[in-house]
Amino acid sequence: MQDFAGFRVWRQSGLDGIAQTLTDVLANGRFISIFAMLFGWGAAGLLARHGAGLFVKRHLILLLIGSLHFVLVWHGDIISNYALLGLSLLLFGSLGVRALLGVAGVSGGWWLVEKSLDAARSFAYQPLPRSANLPDLAPGITYPQVLSERAREFLPDLLGGSLYNGFWLLALFCLGAAAYQTGLLTRPQQHVPLLRRLAVWGTLAGGILGVWLAYLNTRADFASALLGIPVRMGGGLAGALGYVGIIGLLTVQGRLGWLKQFANSGRIAMSNYLAQSLVMTTLFYPYAGAQWSKWGAASTLALALAFSAGQVWLSGLIVQRYGSGPMEKLVRRLVYGSRGENHA
Template sequence: MTLPASPGAASSAQADLPAGLEAAPESGPPRPVGARERSPLPDVLRGLALLGILIVNVQDFAGFREWTQTGVDRAVQAVTDTLLNGRSISLFAMLFGWGAAGLLARHGAGRLVRRLAVLLALGTAHHLLVWHGDIISNYALLSLALLLTVRMSARSLTGLAGVLGAYWLGLGVLAGVAALGSTRTRFAGLPDLAPGMSYLEVVSRRAATFGEDLWGGSLYNGPWLIALFCLGAAAQRSGLLIRPQEHRPLLRRLAVGGLGLGLPLGLLLAWLNTQGSLAAGLLAIPVRMGGGLASALGYVGVLGLLASRGRLGPLRAFAASGRVALSNYIAQSLVMTGVFYPYAGAQFGRWGAAAAVGLALLVGLAQLPLSAWVLRRFGSGPLETLTRRLVYGRGARREPGPS
C-alpha cells in the first residue's frame, strides 16, 4: 500500500490545523507546536503505543521467559503476543519518524540534528543509569538517515521502506530456517541480575557493554527501524494523521489489510513463544516484527477512521500521555526497575506474566490522569520542557495546556 503524495510544504502546514487556527509563523524564532495546533490522532496513537510497550517490556523488567509460562500466565502472554508484541513498538517508531520528518520540514536539518543530539544524551543516561532496554538512543542515531530523504515523496518513502523491510525480514526468516533441527535452546535476552546486586554493580555492567549495545543494536535493527521511520515520514508528507478525513479509503485498506495479516501472524507468534527451541526463537523475530507492522498499520487505520468522524471518545484520554511520552517512558523504567531490580524491590524472576502485565496496566493507566494534570499545571512534561529548551532555547514559548 502506498501513501498519496503531499502538497507543498507551505500549504500543507496551514491545512494541517483545525479550522479557525493559524499555523505557527515560519518567520521569527523557531518554537515547538502549541497545544491548540495539535491534531489529537498522533498523540492518542503515541499514548496507546506507550502503554503497549510497557506491557510487552514488563517481561524484561520482571525477568520471565515466554515459553515457560503456564496456565493463566500463558493465556496472558498469548494475548500480549497477539495484540501488542511488535505492534506497539512499530507504531511508536513510525510516530518517531513522523515527528522527526515534521521537525525537519518545519525548521530544517540543523534543528533536527540538535534535537536528536539531545535525545541521544537522554537515551544514553537512561540506558546507563536506569534500564538496559532503552530505545531512545538507537532512534536518535538511526533517524539521522531521514536527512537523506528530505526531497523524497510519500510514495518514494513507502517504496524505500518496503525494500529495507523486506531485506531485514528475509534475513530473519533465513536465520530461523537455518536453525531448524538444532538442539540448542532459545536465548532469553534478559539482563544478568543476581540477588543482592547493588545499584553501582548493575550500572557498571551496563556501562561495560554500552558501546556494543548501542552500535550493535543499531546495526542489527538499522534497516528495519529506518523502514519504520520512512513510513512515518511518508505519513507526515501526506497529512495522513493530521487530516484523516481526507484519507478514508486508505485508512480502510490499512484497517482491513493490516489486521487481516497482522492478527494471524500474532497468533503464530503466540505459538512460537510457547516453544523453547532456537529455531522458534529466531523465527519469532521476523514474525513478531512483520506481523507487528501489519497490525500497527491496522490500528492506525481503525483509529484514523474514528478520528476522521470525531469518534475517538474515551480514547482521547491517551492523548495527554502521548504528549508527555518521553517523561512517561522514563518514569515507567524507574517504577519497574524499582519494583523488580535487586537493589530495590528485588522481585526479578519471581512474577509470571499475569501479575507482571497487571502491574504494567496499573502503572500505564495511572499515567493518563497524571499526564493530564501535568499538562494543566505545567503545560508540558519535565523532560519535554528540558528537551525544548535545549533545542529551541530559553525563549521558546511554553506549550499551553488544554482548555
C-alpha cells in the same frame, strides 16, 4: 515487562499463558511500531520546518538522554537507538511519498527476509535450547555493579543494536515520514479509503501473525525464538497499521470517545517512558525491590495496565496544569533555547 520482571515467555502456563497469548496477539510489536513511525513523522516535520542544523542538535540531545537512561536506569533504552538511526532521515526525509514507501519496502523487506533466513538455517543446523535473552541480575548484585556493567556495554550495544535493527527502523521512520508528507494524521478525512484498507487488512494480517507468534512463544527451541523476531515485527507492523486505520476512521467519524484520554499521555511520552523505567527497575531489580523472576506474565500484565492507566490520568493533570511534561520541557529548552515554550 518481561525484561523488567525477568520471566521466560515459553515457560508460561495457566493464567500466565493466557496473558502471554493475549499480549502476543493484540500488543506485541504493535505499539513499538507505532512509536517508531511517529518518531519518523515528527523528525520529518522538524527537518522540513527548521532544517538540518536544528534536526541534528535535537538528535544529539536525545542521544545524550538515551545514553544516560541506558547506563543509569535500564539497559533496554530505545531513545539512543532512535536518535542515532533517525539521522538517516537527513538522507531520506525530504524524498517524495513514493520514494519513501519504496525505501521502507526495500529496507524492511530485506530485514524480514534476512531474519527469516537466519531462523531457517537454525531450524536446519542448530537444535539449540532457547535463550532467555535477559540481563544477568544475580541475587545480591549491587547498583554500582550493574552501573559498571551497563557503562561497559553501552557503546557495543548501541552500535550492535543499530546494525541489527537499523534497516527495520529505517523502514518505520520512512513510513512515518510518508505519513507526514501526505497529512495522514492531521487530515485523516482526506484518506478514508486508505484508512479502511489499513483497518481491514492490517488487523487481519496482524491477527494471523500474532497467533503464530503466540505459538512460537510456547516453544523452547532456539530456532523458534529466532523465527519469532521477524514474525513479531512483521505482525507488529501490520497490526499497528490496522490500529492506525481504526483510530483514523473513528477520528473522521467523531467517535473516539474514551480513547481521547490517551492524547495527554502521548504529549508527554518521554516523561512517561522514563518514569516506567524508574519505577519498574526499582520494583524488580535485586538492588532495590528484588522481585526479579518472581512474577509471571499475568501479574506483570496487570501491573502494566494499572500503572499505565495511572499515567494516563496523571498525564491529563500535568498537561492541564503545566502544558507539558518535565522531560519534554527540558528537551525543548535545550533544542530551541529561550524559544522552547513556543514549541509546545
